[in-house]
Amino acid sequence: MLAADPFARPPLRIVGGGGGPGGLILAERGAIRLSLQLLPFEAAGAAPATALFVPGRAAIRVLAAGGASLTLHHVILSAEEEACAFAAARAAPCRNGPPCPLAAGDRFDLDTARTSFTIAGATGDVLLLELAVQPPSPLPMRAYDLAGGRLVHASASRRDSSFRQMALALLRTMDRRDAAPLFVEATRAEDFAARWNAMRDLVALDPAIAQPRLAAMAAGDPHPEVRAAAAATLALYSSPPASECRVGHAPGMTKTVRGTVCPTLGSETCGLVR
Numbered sequence: 001m002l003a004a005d006p007f008a009r010p011p012l013r014i015v016g017g018g019g020g021p022g023g024l025i026l027a028e029r030g031a032i033r034l035s036l037q038l039l040p041f042e043a044a045g046a047a048p049a050t051a052l053f054v055p056g057r058a059a060i061r062v063l064a065a066g067g068a069s070l071t072l073h074h075v076i077l078s079a080e081e082e083a084c085a086f087a088a089a090r091a092a093p094c095r096n097g098p099p100c101p102l103a104a105g106d107r108f109d110l111d112t113a114r115t116s117f118t119i120a121g122a123t124g125d126v127l128l129l130e131l132a133v134q135p136p137s138p139l140p141m142r143a144y145d146l147a148g149g150r151l152v153h154a155s156a157s158r159r160d161s162s163f164r165q166m167a168l169a170l171l172r173t174m175d176r177r178d179a180a181p182l183f184v185e186a187t188r189a190e191d192f193a194a195r196w197n198a199m200r201d202l203v204a205l206d207p208a209i210a211q212p213r214l215a216a217m218a219a220g221d222p223h224p225e226v227r228a229a230a231a232a233t234l235a236l237y238s239s240p241p242a243s244e245c246r247v248g249h250a251p252g253m254t255k256t257v258r259g260t261v262c263p264t265l266g267s268e269t270c271g272l273v274r
Contacts, residue, residue: 031056031135039119039126041066050143051094051116055082055157056134058110063129065102068122072097075144077114084138087225091151094144102126113139118146136160140193154193161194172201180209187213192223196230203233211237 013025015035023037051073076092078085102119110117112132119126140154156162164186171179183205186198199217202210211234218230 031133033130033132033134035130035132036063037128037130039066039068039122039128041122041124041126047120048118049146050152051118051146053113053116053142053144054134055113055137055139055141056132058108058112058130058132060108060110060131061129062102062104062106062126064125064127065104065106066122066124066126068102068119068126069099070102070106070108071099071118071120073116073118073144073146075114075142077139082113082137082139086139086154087223088151088154089225091142093149094146094151095149096146113137138191140191156191156194156197158191158194161189161191164189165194165197168198168201172205175205177206177209180206184209184213187217192221192226195221195223196226199230199233207237 013028015023015025021037021039021043023035025033025035027034053075074095074097081087099120108117112134134157136158139157141157142151143153144150145152156165168183168186171182180202183198183202187195187202189195189198195217199210199214203214214230214234218227218234221227221230
């Protein structure tokens with residue numbers, strides 16, 4: 001079809017793109033996804049600053065190497081951390097392997113919770129075929145700074161949690177205070193990163209409604225970093241009044257909130273209270 005009409009659009013779901021990495025989902029069933037991934041040489045030429053680790057496994061076949069090199073990145077992760085006990089404050093640093101030339105036909109089988117890869121130095125497009133298995137997991141997705149090896153961001157890895165977080169963020173942006181019960185419900189999610197993300201958005205939406213649930217999380221949330229972040233936020237409710245406060249939504253990003261004081265939380269890891 002594409003050979004006959006270069007402007008044809010195949011009946012497959014597109015992910016990413018827009019000048020950056022993108023591709024087509026060839027098949028998907030439950031937690032298993034087969035995708036064709038394209039890294040344009042503009043995106044695959046520069047050295048990435050971070051590596052992303054996602055719970056699951058992946059088998060990757062290189063279809064077009066584009067003259068690029070591949071670097072593997074590794075983190076130590078215990079079985080307990082993978083099951084339910086991951087904490088940002090105790091996260092092991094990321095270690096980088098040496099860059100290796102990429103060649104068409106290469107295959108990589110990865111435990112993607114512990115091993116990630118980056119591609120750089122491309123002079124042409126890089127094309128990958130990936131079979132990924134990503135079952136629901138309490139372990140968050142984690143991004144590490146490659147220069148220093150430190151954890152810089154964590155977020156819920158479950159797809160349903162991610163969709164819920166996007167919906168709550170939209171409601172907060174729309175100032176839908178009538179939706180506060182949905183935020184409160186989300187603070188009881190199984191995923192600790194999703195719980196704190198919902199509370200953070202609720203504090204930004206309506207601090208008064210958030211306060212009782214915030215106190216409950218500070219006293220009894222199952223995750224120690226959520227308890228610490230909730231306690232730090234709750235303590236600032238009794239601080240001297242201020243016209244505004246700033247709540248972090250990601251490293252280097254903040255949002256101004258009316259009528260209360262709350263901490264700048266650097267990321268969804270809950271452990272970074274700045």
